[in-house]
Amino acid sequence: MAEPLSTPAYARLRDRLRADILGGAWQPGTHRTLGALAAEHGVSMSPVREALLALEGEGLVEIRQHRGAVVPVLDARLFADLYDLRGALQSLLARRAAERATPAQLAAMAVHEAAYAEAAAKGDAAAALAANEAFHDALEASADNPQATALYKARSAFVNAVRLRLGFGQARMAEAAAQHRAILAAIAAREPEAAAAAAFAHAMAAKRDLIARLEDGKA
Structure with a gap:
């Protein structure tokens, strides 16, 4: 057995x-x-x-x-597929967060958004990744969709490990910080569709950056 x-x-x-x-x-x-x-x-x-x-x-x-x-070969197609899935899930979760987030949950997201912005300003990739994960964890908690969260997390470990090894393209961390602010602002304003669109744009920008890093031969 x-x-x-x-x-x-x-x-x-x-x-x-x-x-x-x-x-x-x-x-x-x-x-x-x-x-x-x-x-x-x-x-x-x-x-x-x-x-x-x-x-x-x-x-x-x-x-x-x-x-x-x-173990899958690390190529552009693999990460394009993974980020397409992440984008769909992040969009769904941001939409739900805009509908459900409590004031305490909004405050938690704001703390992690600020931590990411600080890490980005310093060019600290490891701290930025940690703050990014914490920001999305707080967003997912406020969305209160355990099935979507479980699927998102199941597809995150590989991407996060490769991102830590490859780092970020020039200006990507600053771009991501601005995108976090846009996501949080839409959630706080109770605008589900704007939050979903901002979250999807965030994932697609991350996809483009990581694929560019792979194609630069830095994997």
């Missing part, structure tokens, strides 16, 4: 494999079989299968029938 998803063996293996992928130890395009992973980590096949299914849900691996799993 397969072990349930909540078992410690599954969780530990999932986290180790995620760290290997995001840290570069499991290189893009590299294939590993279930048997090889089980032997390498000293576990049975069941937690390997469950760990890979979870990582497939995050977009970190592609499972091949009877062959194990491969």
Whole structure:
């Protein structure tokens, strides 16, 4: 019988494999079989299968029938697809936030928006990424759509790790800071469609910047 998803063996293996992928130890395009992973980590096949299914849900691996799993190659098409999905989800969540956000939730978003702007002004990419995630976490909490939030987060780890490695194009952080202000202003003004449009524009600008970084050969 397969072990349930909540078992410690599954969780530990999932986290180790995620760290290997995001840290570069499991290189893009590299294939590993279930048997090889089980032997390498000293576990049975069941937690390997469950760990890979979870990582497939995050977009970190592609499972091949009877062959194990491969880490996707980091190319423009992969990130274009991921950002198209992120844009649709961010638009939905911003629309809901404009309809539902409480004063306390608006205040929390404002704190993280200001933190991002400060990091952007200093050119601190790591701090900007942390503040960006906190801003979007606060927005998602105010939207109160757990299913959309779960899907968004499942597709964020890979993008965030690559962004941290590649950094930002010239003026991208300042552009993103302005976009955060526009999203927050629309939410605070209770303008759902304006908030949705601003969030989508934010995601598409991020897509263009990251793809440009990839095509510059800096991956």
